[in-house]
Amino acid sequence: MNNSPIQAVIFDWAGTIVDFGSFAPTSIFVEAFRQGFDFDISLAEAREPMGIAKWDHIQAVGRIPSVDKRWIEQFGNPMSSEDVDRIYAAFMPLQKAKVADHAAPILNAVEVVDNLKEKGVKVGSCSGYPREVMDVLIPVAADYGYKPDYVVASDDMPQGGRPAPFMALKNVIELGITDVNACVKVDDSAPGIEEGHNAGMWTVGLLLSGNEAGLTFEEFQSADAETLDAAREKAREKLIKSAPHYLIDTIADLPGVIADIEQRLKAGERP
Template identity: 30%
Template structure:
């Protein structure tokens, strides 16, 4: 019997295509004269955003652009400055991208009808998530527990600490009665660390090449 479902936010339940973090990352790096590709950003989506910046900076095209444009500022300092700018940029787009994805209304009704608890984990920090929560609630989506890495000593995905805390708050001891839902490689890795027999499914209709390539990447990591 399914007792609970733990879901991601951007790209999974709200913000179709996970546009908010993509736009914010592109604009944050552009602020420092770095043209960041969407492909580079999507390689590590699902991480907390500070870790995501750290992961992207060593990419050759990123580090070389930084050193060319800001030779006096080391990469370690660059992480702090870009993350600070990311927070400025994400605040500009969170509200406009917080619409529930298609099918969520039916999903919420199903969960409520079957007395299934809902919790979330996310790569957003608490301040970012606090902007989304009331907007989602107005649309009928109000998970009981919403976990950020700030609640787990800043240990986020791909580790399972956020999921573990969600299960603890829901008083669930057997993870076999819980479903984890997310749209990124790091969601899959989070699930695999908590559920050793973790598997994933993707429901799809028409797929373009970019989505197909992404699914192939998820399969590589997932199962």
């Protein structure tokens, strides 16, 4: 029985629930460019389009002006679809080999999720990872205690991934949700927040655990207030463009947001 006006919370994976700082995909993008073409990109360049499906992400990195310029200097032409295919082919086995190393839950993630389940709220999830990567990640995350009620991978939806609403809405259908206004989307990337908006949901952006701050958990733990403020502002600048309803540091801060949304729903508000 649901004791909350919220019917479902739909979480992103890397940088939201697991993999503090979203390092599994970023480091692998750098390595895949190197393996595929002996071409170097920075971690910052690898992070730039985070949140979209991985093939599209590689293509988007190739279109960053600084990367495009170096690519043309090295190869004589802009990056082609065939080039993207070759980098993606290098990316996939690397990602599958490494994703389990970054499956540890972030801070209070399991506790927050379990509390939602205890209230009868369904827990959905979606990811920019393709299904063959998720098939490696899901059982390892389950061993750590994270077991969402449903998982959608980026290539499960032929209509495409974020910022389109299809992955979020697939969760709605499979979880038997009757009102998208009673759903919350939680993500550390702008495309993931836009996905929530496009699906008609409340949206929550995460500032410090995800891709935009790019801190390791150790850096986060040892950082002084000034360092955290700088990381927060860097992430806020990127995420605010997608106009999330709430911005918080990590999933540990989500219970307060959930309580606020519950009150707003009871008062008749909609996202």
